Amino acid sequence: MTNFHILGILLTSFISVHGAPRNIIFIAADDLGWNDVGFHNEDMITPNIDKLANRGVILNSSYVQPVCTPSRHSWMTGVYPFKAGLQRGVIFPDVAECSPLNLTFLPQRLQQLGYATHIVGKWHLGDCNWNCTPTYRGFDSFLGYYNGMEDYYTKIRNNGIDFHDGEKPLQDTAYSTFIYAQRAQNIIEEHNKSRPLFLYLPFQAVHAPIEVPQRFEDMYPHIQTDTRRKYCGMVSALDEAIGNITKTLINNNMMDDTLIIFSADNGGMVTQGGNNYPLRGGKVTLFEGGTRGAAFIFGNGLAKSGYTYDGMIHAVDWHPTIVAAAGGELPHKESSTIDGINQWEALSTGSESKRTEFVYNLDNEQMAPTGHAAIRVGKYKLIDGYPGPFRSWYPPDQVTKDECDCSDEREYYNCLQKRDTVRLIDAQEKGLGGMWAGEGLYDLTVDPNERNDISKQHPDIVKELKDKLDEYRKSYVTPVPDTPVPASNPDNYDGYWMPGWC
Ligand SMILES: *[C@@H]1O[C@H](CO)[C@@H](O)[C@H](O)[C@H]1NC(C)=O
Numbered sequence: 487m488t489n490f491h492i493l494g495i496l497l498t499s500f501i502s503v504h505g506a507p508r509n510i511i512f513i514a515a516d517d518l519g520w521n522d523v524g525f526h527n528e529d530m531i532t533p534n535i536d537k538l539a540n541r542g543v544i545l546n547s548s549y550v551q552p553v554c555t556p557s558r559h560s561w562m563t564g565v566y567p568f569k570a571g572l573q574r575g576v577i578f579p580d581v582a583e584c585s586p587l588n589l590t591f592l593p594q595r596l597q598q599l600g601y602a603t604h605i606v607g608k609w610h611l612g613d614c615n616w617n618c619t620p621t622y623r624g625f626d627s628f629l630g631y632y633n634g635m636e637d638y639y640t641k642i643r644n645n646g647i648d649f650h651d652g653e654k655p656l657q658d659t660a661y662s663t664f665i666y667a668q669r670a671q672n673i674i675e676e677h678n679k680s681r682p683l684f685l686y687l688p689f690q691a692v693h694a695p696i697e698v699p700q701r702f703e704d705m706y707p708h709i710q711t712d713t714r715r716k717y718c719g720m721v722s723a724l725d726e727a728i729g730n731i732t733k734t735l736i737n738n739n740m741m742d743d744t745l746i747i748f749s750a751d752n753g754g755m756v757t758q759g760g761n762n763y764p765l766r767g768g769k770v771t772l773f774e775g776g777t778r779g780a781a782f783i784f785g786n787g788l789a790k791s792g793y794t795y796d797g798m799i800h801a802v803d804w805h806p807t808i809v810a811a812a813g814g815e816l817p818h819k820e821s822s823t824i825d826g827i828n829q830w831e832a833l834s835t836g837s838e839s840k841r842t843e844f845v846y847n848l849d850n851e852q853m854a855p856t857g858h859a860a861i862r863v864g865k866y867k868l869i870d871g872y873p874g875p876f877r878s879w880y881p882p883d884q885v886t887k888d889e890c891d892c893s894d895e896r897e898y899y900n901c902l903q904k905r906d907t908v909r910l911i912d913a914q915e916k917g918l919g920g921m922w923a924g925e926g927l928y929d930l931t932v933d934p935n936e937r938n939d940i941s942k943q944h945p946d947i948v949k950e951l952k953d954k955l956d957e958y959r960k961s962y963v964t965p966v967p968d969t970p971v972p973a974s975n976p977d978n979y980d981g982y983w984m985p986g987w988c
């Protein structure tokens with residue numbers, strides 16, 4: 487590197503630290519698999535996403551939680567879900583549960599730094615009380631839904647409509663990807679540039695139900711299986727939305743001042759068209775296919791770009807990292823109580839990640855007596871207990887069926903619990919041991935697809951990692967039981983899912 491280059495980098499970082507605060511757009515894709523973006527799989531048609539990823543920094547080791555609510559909780563709070571009782575799964579619409587109210591949410595910190603803050607899309611961090619909802623937790627505006635798995639057009643989940651503008655229920659039967667893109671574009675167009683903008687954009691796409699306008703499905707005529715063809719169309723609709731939003735940023739002269747972060751919330755759901763190949767497993771599992779997310783960053787503040795960054799990032803890191811990218815700093819006391827690490831320097835300069843270990847998840851009761859836990863330390867990963875229902879490797883465009891019907895979330899988790907408890911006990915009795923279940927120790931530097939359990943060769947490392955998990959267990963918080971609350975019924979609220987019943 488010449489002196490001239492070094493000077494250039496120093497100047498860029500000086501301007502980004504001391505210049506106007508940057509806009510930050512955090513785009514989340516729901517249930518998007520590792521193998522479902524063009525920058526990992528050339529069969530996917532995602533030109534807009536690929537352009538940003540290839541000109542930005544592709545994150546090769548960006549980890550999320552195995553399901554939706556815990557990942558979103560991690561992004562917003564910087565605290566592991568197992569310390570907040572949110573490690574079990576998603577928040578069901580009729581359960582009185584929310585991300586703990588004594589934790590500070592990311593947009594609250596950004597408001598303190600002078601940001602305008604908006605959310606467009608899915609919340610899924612609780613809605614039984616108004617205090618749990620977006621506009622009470624740091625967002626100036628909200629358009630979207632509180633829960634998950636609703637219809638893309640009717641916005642109906644079970645027996646109610648879940649769609650809201652701010653605190654008002656709303657009816658709009660357009661395909662949600664269009665609605666959310668349009669709202670994001672309106673926010674950008676109307677933004678007063680005397681303040682920086684934070685836009686959190688958790689799209690409904692590409693979670694089930696599998697629904698997409700025909701023209702997107704038609705982009706994949708060579709795909710044989712119906713679900714996968716439609717699913718790929720959903721990804722391309724999301725890509726078009728992102729293309730429209732970036733055009734609006736350019737037209738409003740905001741692109742050069744904007745940092746874009748893109749992340750999946752968990753792996754693809756292999757029974758619903760999602761694909762994580764060659765990674766093992768998928769959504770709802772502790773394998774890499776469930777937890778290693780497709781992700782990139784692009785734009786303002788990156789002194790180095792156009793490469794793939796292999797450093798370890800975890801979902802909890804985004805909270806302190808985004809605060810730092812916004813020119814702020816966490817109060818000293820809080821930066822030591824949260825789990826997130828400020829990775830802004832690492833990401834903006836391409837230097838070594840500050841993270842050397844993380845907990846994939848910790849749930850002492852799920853599939854008792856085995857539990858459900860995994861930890862990464864350096865190159866090693868230990869899966870201790872139940873890894874989740876999908877234990878294989880799933881090439882794209884094949885039908886993956888599961889006898890547990892996932893069209894109803896509560897029934898689905900109950901079914902998995904019953905079936906897999908029987909299977910685990912069976913495997914233990916037959917002496918099939920941990921390998922059948924996928925439990926074990928993996929060296930991810932040589933075996934990123936978790937094909938070789940090396941626990942027998944390295945009992946010392948297994949013990950070391952188990953001890954570390956036990957250390958984390960000291961801050962374990964028991965999950966809230968998912969007892970339905972009848973007062974939540976949309977019949978009490980003119981047919982809408984509304985807060986106010988806890
Ligand atoms: C939030 O409240 C819980 C439960 O009372 C407590 O265990 C936890 O330490 C609190 N966290 C913070 C950051 O105050």
Ligand SMILES: *[C@@H]1O[C@H](CO)[C@@H](O)[C@H](O)[C@H]1NC(C)=O
Binds near residue numbers: 680
């Ligand atoms: C933008 O905000 C500034 C500061 O609050 C205000 O003076 C100005 O009038 C606003 N501009 C517009 C177009 O609203």
Ligand SMILES: *[C@@H]1O[C@H](CO)[C@@H](O)[C@H](O)[C@H]1NC(C)=O
Binds near residue numbers: 667723
């Ligand atoms: C993108 O913008 C075009 C032109 O306005 C519009 O026709 C299309 O529906 C938009 N697509 C999405 C996904 O928002």
Ligand SMILES: *[C@@H]1O[C@H](CO)[C@@H](O)[C@H](O)[C@H]1NC(C)=O
Binds near residue numbers: 546794795796934
């Ligand atoms: C990304 O991860 C894969 C393993 O899944 C590895 O083979 C590859 O070398 C990594 N890329 C970079 C640039 O580190």
